[in-house]
Amino acid sequence: MNKQAVRLIQFFWCLLLPCAIGAAVASPFPGVAREHTSFIDYDIQVRIDPETRLLEGKSIIRFNKTRDHVLKLAAQFEVTHAVIDDIPFEPETVEDQSHVWQIPYAILRPYQVEIHWRGKLHALDETLDHEQTLGRPVAVSGMAGTFLPDASNWYPRITSGLFHYTVQIELPSGQRGLVAGRLIDEQDTDAGYQARFAFMHPAEGIDLMAGPYVITSENYTGIQGAPIQLRTYFHPQISALAGDYLAAVKRYFKLYEAWIGAYPFSEFSIVSSPTPTGFGMPTLTYLGINVLQLPFIKDTSLGHEVLHNWWGNAVYPDYRSGNWSEGLTTFMADYTYKEQEGEDAAREMRLSWLRDFAALEPGQDEPLAAFTSRTHGASKITGYHKSAMLFFMLRDLIGEDMFNRAIQGIWGMQRFKVTAWPHLQSAFEIISTRDLQAFFDQWLHRTGAPDLAITDVKQEAAESGYRLHITLTQSEPPYQLRVPVAVQTASGEETHLLDVQHAEQTFVVAVNDKAQSVILDPDIRLFRHLAPGEAPPILREVMVNPAAATIVLSDDDATKQIAATLAEKLQRRTSQMLSANQSVPAVPALIIGLHHEIDAWLEARGLPAKPDEVSGKGTAQAWTLNGPEGSALAIVSAQDTASLESLIRPLPHYGRQSYIVFDGRQAVERGVWPVKLQRVEIP
Numbered sequence: 001m002n003k004q005a006v007r008l009i010q011f012f013w014c015l016l017l018p019c020a021i022g023a024a025v026a027s028p029f030p031g032v033a034r035e036h037t038s039f040i041d042y043d044i045q046v047r048i049d050p051e052t053r054l055l056e057g058k059s060i061i062r063f064n065k066t067r068d069h070v071l072k073l074a075a076q077f078e079v080t081h082a083v084i085d086d087i088p089f090e091p092e093t094v095e096d097q098s099h100v101w102q103i104p105y106a107i108l109r110p111y112q113v114e115i116h117w118r119g120k121l122h123a124l125d126e127t128l129d130h131e132q133t134l135g136r137p138v139a140v141s142g143m144a145g146t147f148l149p150d151a152s153n154w155y156p157r158i159t160s161g162l163f164h165y166t167v168q169i170e171l172p173s174g175q176r177g178l179v180a181g182r183l184i185d186e187q188d189t190d191a192g193y194q195a196r197f198a199f200m201h202p203a204e205g206i207d208l209m210a211g212p213y214v215i216t217s218e219n220y221t222g223i224q225g226a227p228i229q230l231r232t233y234f235h236p237q238i239s240a241l242a243g244d245y246l247a248a249v250k251r252y253f254k255l256y257e258a259w260i261g262a263y264p265f266s267e268f269s270i271v272s273s274p275t276p277t278g279f280g281m282p283t284l285t286y287l288g289i290n291v292l293q294l295p296f297i298k299d300t301s302l303g304h305e306v307l308h309n310w311w312g313n314a315v316y317p318d319y320r321s322g323n324w325s326e327g328l329t330t331f332m333a334d335y336t337y338k339e340q341e342g343e344d345a346a347r348e349m350r351l352s353w354l355r356d357f358a359a360l361e362p363g364q365d366e367p368l369a370a371f372t373s374r375t376h377g378a379s380k381i382t383g384y385h386k387s388a389m390l391f392f393m394l395r396d397l398i399g400e401d402m403f404n405r406a407i408q409g410i411w412g413m414q415r416f417k418v419t420a421w422p423h424l425q426s427a428f429e430i431i432s433t434r435d436l437q438a439f440f441d442q443w444l445h446r447t448g449a450p451d452l453a454i455t456d457v458k459q460e461a462a463e464s465g466y467r468l469h470i471t472l473t474q475s476e477p478p479y480q481l482r483v484p485v486a487v488q489t490a491s492g493e494e495t496h497l498l499d500v501q502h503a504e505q506t507f508v509v510a511v512n513d514k515a516q517s518v519i520l521d522p523d524i525r526l527f528r529h530l531a532p533g534e535a536p537p538i539l540r541e542v543m544v545n546p547a548a549a550t551i552v553l554s555d556d557d558a559t560k561q562i563a564a565t566l567a568e569k570l571q572r573r574t575s576q577m578l579s580a581n582q583s584v585p586a587v588p589a590l591i592i593g594l595h596h597e598i599d600a601w602l603e604a605r606g607l608p609a610k611p612d613e614v615s616g617k618g619t620a621q622a623w624t625l626n627g628p629e630g631s632a633l634a635i636v637s638a639q640d641t642a643s644l645e646s647l648i649r650p651l652p653h654y655g656r657q658s659y660i661v662f663d664g665r666q667a668v669e670r671g672v673w674p675v676k677l678q679r680v681e682i683p
Helices: 003-016 018-024 130-134 236-259 301-307 325-341 343-358 377-398 400-414 421-432 437-445 557-571 595-604 641-645
Strands: 040-049 054-063 069-073 077-084 099-103 111-120 140-142 145-148 163-171 176-179 182-189 192-203 208-211 214-221 227-234 267-273 278-281 284-288 452-462 465-474 481-489 492-500 504-511 515-520 549-552 576-578 589-594 620-626 632-638 659-663 666-671 679-681
Touching: 069 111, 077 099, 099 111, 163 176, 163 208, 176 192, 208 267, 214 236, 227 236, 236 267, 236 301, 278 301, 284 301, 301 325, 325 343, 325 377, 343 377, 377 400, 377 421, 377 437, 400 421, 421 437, 452 481, 452 504, 452 515, 465 481, 465 492, 465 515, 481 504, 492 504, 549 557, 557 589, 557 641, 589 595, 589 641, 595 632, 632 641
Parallel strands: 040 163, 227 267, 267 284, 549 576, 549 589, 589 632
Antiparallel strands: 040 054, 054 111, 069 099, 077 111, 140 145, 145 208, 163 192, 176 208, 182 192, 214 227, 278 284, 452 465, 465 504, 481 492, 481 515, 515 679, 620 632, 620 659, 659 666
16 A cells, blocks of 8 residues: 555544544654653742732653753743652752753653742833733733733743643732633632642643632533533622623534534633733633623634634644744634625725735845734734635635545644644645645745736627637746636626746637726736835835835924834834925825814825815824835824824724724724725727
């Protein structure tokens, strides 16, 4: 039996018996290393007092096989006891003052390390915004909440590799806490709260959350009949939202269990945070109080975080070859919800991905194979949106049925295993019986995107209708693409798929009626560079572009300071400030001022006045236009200094808009200028 036949048998057997096959059958995917992690077990006890911010911990780590390991504990903690098999095992102090233990490879038998530590956690800062919270892996505590992210090294943490763990949490009365995993037991008395959790699958780390939570529980029966405990850990002021959120979780479980396979854990919790977080961990999601109060979150972000319990938290991305899980989750969650709304909503999301990509300067993006996690707007455009579009184009290429069968096969074979892009490629190749090497190579390992254009169309009469000679060009080196081209005639529109392989190709297309025009990719089904003028400017073009500058029109010191703060929040850096007296800059620019200042500046430079969509509305407006040299301009106009200040928090969240109107902090109108498709009229 040849190797391909063996791979096919293994893969289809996995589809039939996914529960049994995961650990029993060797991977059919060659060339990707596996992590065998059952030889590391953590047992942690931790006591936290949010009022004093004191933490005391005890960790026993059992190693059942030999291998070099490094343990790291943050510098703010004092090590009070450390032994390896009852022999003193003192840590080293490294450059950042962290405590580090080098686990020797030479131990040729099972052994355990026991470490006791204590220290003071950092104070909870409830003023942080979303980006600051995401980019700040610091262990914090306060009466409103405690968050110990794994990356903060709040426990003696293995710096690489996966492990199993149990964690016992002790908190004062009125506080409740959790980590990812199965709740073994809990006690809530006047003397305090205790809970013990176990995570017996390979884990990448341990995040701990606590707060003055009201806990609401419901039970759900999974697709295979297994009981699943659903919980909300909500702050008292939002506890009334628990029922709606638990109902939404059940809806997502039904969708994804039918689409992918059985939910992999025994529980799922939604946990509120006093800061605007948005984290997904195995068995839970940690979302800001203000985020949870937004009415649309149950129908958008919540589903994304639930789905991560399949992709990312149960099938682990191999970061050495790129994080595929964000793109697949975006495609099967955010984008799927738009498809459920209708084709217009789905097309608008695809277009928004291309608009966002158009806002990047050359060199700002990276190959998908290099993406690991979101660090700024440019990385999200690549790692989430371009990756999601890859899966959309792949579904178009192999068909929805083949795509879904491959998804189920990946789930059956790769649960709780480190999984790389080559695993996914092999699965889609096996199911579709197609060679997808060129497809994955061009989308994973190249930066940028193709520049496509219709450069010539000739029409001639034929015996039964007409023939069109359509010439397409693309940038070098060429991509292999199936390019949709719509031909419009007096009787309607028909779409043809043209297999483009070269930098320039001419195709002959037969039509029954005389053609009036030809449109390139009218439904936005390809990830590509939008042509000049095809994509209207959006606010993000001056938010992510590192060359973008800022012009503040006001002479008032207080207004100038507020404008500078707004520019810094929008661009996430200290902006390059240009003089208000200079001509329109050739680079993308943010123009900030009060109404009369903005009106005078636009008139003096011969630019269009405030558009009807925003004119005379609200207390402040922002809109985009193209400058004389084609660079995007974003105009921010407010009726007074207070109205300008009210934009600092909300405006950065509306980068995908071409215009927006605010009444105080509330966005009351918004929209995107219409797209101009690449259309060639035929005389």
